[in-house]
Amino acid sequence: MSEALLAVQSALRCPHCAASIKIDPGVAKCDAGHSFDIARQGYVNFLTNQTFIKNADSAAMVGARQKMHARPFFQHLAQQIAQVCESLCRVISVPVIVEPGGGTGFYAHAATQVASSSVAISFDISIHAAKVCARQSNRIAAVVSDVWHPWPIGENSADIVLSVFSPRNFAETERVLKSGGTLIVVAPKDHHLVELRSQFNALSIQHDKSETISALLGNFTNTEQFVHQSTELLDGQAMYETLLSGPNGHHLKPKDMEAILQSKPLDVTHSVSISIWKLNIDARASE
């Protein structure tokens, strides 16, 4: 029995028919009879056969990201996100955190550690990520699901949605958030990893101008925005892990990997913006 899935059972919905879900040993079933195996690692796969799997992280990419998360920049980032969650969760008895494109659930894990009564649903299209996520904690339900399809989560279920370096579906974010709930968006700044990208001719990052995000969040109010930035000296191995864990991971060829691994250490800028958005209390009334 997955304790983590059981803890968020009331928030889960069937990906076929949106009915409520019941978690039993080894299986998640909806009221209409659709059933989904719970893997022995503890995650449930809610992908439907309409899903075209694209950009799912491979096992190697997931492994590289786990190593990258151990570095100071990402540890501090996780602590900052966790502190924001903790202060939002103080007045809620069992806060529910949803992390779309959550990978290994690294940031949800940091948040649930600090916001001690919270539970989380971290979902990702990668089964490799879900396997790692399911082992992370018994307070994070690991789910395989597509950000671009209706999320397998009921409306008005989440206190916080954590969108960290992941594909963003704001319509679904708004649907699952409780009125007055909070969206935390972490996005790379233009110069994030700039030295790595110029040295290795890597893919440029998606430019996440705050105006673009804000235009898509008409029913939200931006309550806070800050930048987390530092420079880290990375050796070849760390540079390789960094590139493998992002969008470049889908394109690296063996000869590129060899060149990166052999390179001299480089000072690399890490810079991300963290913005916090509250869903307006009257948002649903205006629909």
Ligand SMILES: C[S@@+](CC[C@H](N)C(=O)[O-])C[C@H]1O[C@@H](n2cnc3c(N)ncnc32)[C@H](O)[C@@H]1O
């Ligand atoms: C750059 S990673 C970030 C992962 C995690 N948020 C983190 O920062 O550690 C992007 C994640 O999005 C996932 N992803 C890509 N397309 C997706 C989709 N359509 N639905 C769900 N997850 C998706 C990938 O598998 C990957 O784990």
Ligand SMILES: [Zn+2]
């Ligand atoms: Zn169903």
